[in-house]
Amino acid sequence: MDSIIQTYRLTKKFKDVEVIKPLNFSLRKGEICALIGKNGAGKSTMLKLLAGQLLPTMGEIQLFGKSGKDLDYARKRMGFMIETPTFFPDFTAIQNLEYFRIQRGIADKKRIYTVLEIVGLANEKRKKFQDYSMGMKQRLGIALCLLSSPDCLVLDEPINGLDVEGIMEIRKLLMKLNEENQITILISSHILTELKLLAKRFVFIKNGVIVEDLTRESLEQKSRKQLLLTVDDSAKAARLLEQAYADIQFKVLPNNQIIIENHVEKGGSINHMLVEHGVMVKEFRMEALNLEEYFLGLVEGKNND
Template sequence: MAVVITVNGLTKHYKTEAAVESLDFTLAKGEICALIGKNGAGKSTFFKMLSGQLQPTSGEIQLFGSSEPAETRSRIGFLIEEPPFFSDFTAQQNLEYFRIQRGVVEKSKITEVLEQAGLTNQARKKVREYSMGMKQRLGLALCLLASPDCLVLDEPTNGLDPEGINEIRQLLLELNQQKQVTILIASHILKELQLIATRYVFIHEGKLIETISQAELQEKCQKQLKLKVNRSDQAAQLLERNFPNIQYRCLPSGWISIQNHLESSAEINQLLVSNGVSISELRIEDLKLEDYFLQRIGES
């Protein structure tokens, strides 16, 4: 399979602080890869090095197999920070300026990308009158102007309402499935990433801690039994004593999650109650992407 982005040992230091540390990463053609991490994990720094806004301290970046990223970067549409639009220009005028600057021949591309971004009716409004969500849409339209083979998007749904988030999700899926556009995306709305990504990369404190496919995540995020009890320490002892191979975690506020023995939920309930442990809630639910990520970085 063709490779779009390859990163080897990528590192970025600010004085004594490492924003990104020895990062190895590969993005294959056709993927929708979600980069997941807390604020300050190094996601934006990584994206800025890919776009050429920051120079790495060490390491190598290859784009489309070339070790000279400047030559192939034009094939990627970047939405990392708010683009430098002219506030007194309309959306259409801004895109016309960037169309000429970037050597895009077809004037019809402006109408096309405005429609894709849901801005057709706002095309003649000046950018200074745009909300944050509308500016995000315009930034995405700018990304699409040169018909990129790959999109690198940092929080593309920032400022959008639920309807707008859904529209952007559908657009990204359409670009990927119908036009084979490869996508690398970061977002704090993990439930949205779980709806579109084919692979997940977890980054924490500048280091890549795991990469996992959609199928592998679905297998690991299988159903779990959740109990809310008044004495989690006593409940844990009872579970370990009666179910030697039980897989469980004690969570805050008296919650216990059990990953196996779901078929024994009634037996578990009876065991705890008969031994003086009060259960106020018991339910079976799917483990979410957010739960899995927090487990991986050791947080409840």
């Protein structure tokens, strides 16, 4: 698969503080990749380096296989929304985009109407930017990113501050751009449950270092449901589980607790089987490690696996 973005030992220092430590990262064509990290983890700095808003201290950036002096040309194939775009409050969407079209030397005037149609603002021709909702403002920001017909979007917190409806609109829009227009997307956000619905890959960053890089399938595996049992005799319960299910995966914890990691859908049968064979089940519940818990464990050093 072709790499859209590739970094080699990318490093950024501010005075003596190394905000991005030698970082190797690649984004492949067609991906929706989520960049996840707490405030100060280095997310925005990394995206600003890709956008050319900051210069690296060391290392190399390649965009579409181009580097060095060719980067500026390659960036024309990218759409960046690193900070909330500054639009003219008294201008309509068309007037704002016309200003940026001229400023950026984009010849096709019809492109303005095309991108407004894509982001769902085609019917808001008379409304001024100052009267837009937060969701509409974010959609106009994405329309601006799309003005130059990019192959890749890099979006920093595009759903920050939106209500539930606004978040859903942006998610649907980004999925449509990826699926119908084959646009590759790199997105950062703090709204982790939303990222789980959108992204196909999850890159966790902490103190300027990528600490984990997971596919959606791997993340699902790590955040899968499990059964938690508290019994009066964990040794007997373990023997019964092994006899009943040859491939059962479980852990025996202190205080007669057992975590069962597979056959979760057979919880009722497992409970009945243990009770029938004289094991008192004091507690029986299903629990899932969600994305937020996994993320917090990862960036705060609680997860060891």
